Amino acid sequence: MRRREQAGSAGTEPARVGPARVGPPRVAAAACNGCRLCELACSFRLHGSFQPDQAGIRVVRDHIQNQVQVKFVRGCDGCAGEAAPHCARVCPFGALHQ
């Protein structure tokens, strides 16, 4: 089993090793535009409602400096056992990769 690196790792997708992923997806922070759909998808999976503060991913955009930070919190397991993490599935900008 392979744990993906996070925080803007580049390079090609390594071949899948083992049956399932664990841990958060990789982040291409430069591609993130700060829409927070990932927070919504994550909280909906966890709680059946939209509670961005209760999501396993957290996006903060500084509107003045045009900087986005993406962090994983609350023990994100990368939607272990599912085909792809929900946050990566809904990201419109290709900023999250399993």
Add this chain to the structure above:
Amino acid sequence: MGRIVQVDLTRGTCVDLPPEPYAAWLGGRGLGSAVVAAQVPRAADALAPENVIVLAAGPLAGTPVPGASRISVVTKHAQSGGISYSTAGGHFAPELRLAGVDALVISGQAAAPCYIAVADGRVEVRDAAHLWGCTTWAAEERLQAEWGDRAQVLAIGPAGERLSRVACLITAGAHAAGWGGSGAVFGSKRLKAVVARGSGELAPAHPARFMAAVERLTWKVKSSEAIATLRRVGTHGGAGVGGWSGRVPTSVRNLQSEHWAGEKAARIRESAYRGAEIGRTTCYGCPTACMHFYEWPEPGPYQGLRAEGMHANSVRGFGSNWDMDDPGAVLQVHALCNSLGLDTDGVSAAVAWAMECWERGILTAADTGGIDLSWGNAGSAIAVVRQIGAREGFGALLADGVAAAARQLGRGSEAYAMQVKGVGINEQGMRSHRAWALGILTSTRGGGHLSGSPQVENRQISREVGELLFGLPEAGVPGSYTGKGRLVAWVESLKAVTDALGVCYFNGGWYEVALMDLGEWAELYEAMTGLPSSREALTRAGRRIVNLEKAFNTLHAGFTRHDDQGPDRIYDLPNPDGPYAGERLDRGQLGRMLDEYYAAHGWDPRTSWPTRPTLEGLDLAELADALAAAGRLGGGGEVAE
């Protein structure tokens, strides 16, 4: 529906209003217009304590519905005296709802500068002495330092503090609720900002249905060619100066013409800014990302300047409308408007008027304090915008908008004020696009193409699609007058629904025909709220909102058919050149379009006023009574099918 909280700044009280009476208005603009109509006295000026300003999220805000992020700002219009509504994107509306409040109703006047904090269900009025004098950007930074980096801020800048009637509210740096002098209304109440922070929860009544509808809509948005273009080049590269391969009409030199010289347009078209783009930004939950973030790279006075969200109106308003082809200067004025809290359309119209008055010798250096207002003079334009924001020097004349400036100056300058219902306009296509022009002329908020102007006419949809969508093959034929009155009345209702749901017009049907199906929006509304809805119910809700606003305008501002005509030059001064050379609006044809438009709404064609049968048919009998008591109820009123 969530909580509606009324904050009385005179007394310092925060009281919940019962939400039930407002449920039929959906939320957003609908709810805001209903509250303003119910609470604001006829005699009250927009800047009096008796005026109220409503910040209302839509019922879909804070969910993954694409573009459901807009906050509606509704108040009495500081220039027209009628209704004003605006919507701003960003992240404010979702945060307000996550803080437990759907709408804030702000009334009265504080004794000292204050801001309102809405945090996890608590609504408080707080001291803003440390924020007074700040730009919108500095106010946001300071409030986020106090309330956390997830807090969202809607603030005025110095222009609002100085009661400029073209001042606006700004959130997230570049998202404006621009219309109506809402910044001056905040300023008159000594209200600097509203900050929202919420860690709450928004739960769909029918989760599986809701998510299925969201997925369908998201798929449509992502597969739309029109929205893909919007993502790539923004409205700047679409309907902005130099767009449509140079065929886009654009207001030139204060709307004297609608075609700009190709070499000038080339200097400020979207592709000219690509080297400056350092990123994209998007509103809450939106996959489109139409906001481009620029940092000006070229050596000179604008090097290092950062600004985002420069859309078509800024480029037209500060570019062709001022004959200013310096791309850095256009970006600088855009940035100044955002940081000072000024509406770009209002500023464009006022300065364009001043430049034309200068050209004609009506204004001289003795009036302007020595500022040379020659067309396209970037240094002067920037200086004047700074003065407007500070209400000082020559800028003080322009600070209340073009109509007030022309009234004050006189000297025959009124003829050069481009305004509708007292509201300055920065528009295009008024001589060549019939329904587009009519929508600007009839807008309840006094001008602007984001009411009834059909985007389908710009897009030139085929005769088949026009027939399919509207039963009108000519819908996509810009020069045709046929059926355009009926089309505009329909688009006004559609747009009212979009605004009431708090959805962006780009993702909400106004912009993309594939998203025009109100049945889809009814499904989202019903699945989210649990309240029954349908295509017919939403259509009726839209008509109720437009009728309420029209009645408000009739009662408060006394507008008649005459006020739906606009400036003389769109009739009398044909386009001299360009793809639409020789085009102008024909007065007789406009009259026939208006007849058809009033008939489609069920209003009196002689006065334009709403009628009793129409209002009663929409369960708005009390408005008919109020209009009758004022002697302003229209006669007749069978709705034309």
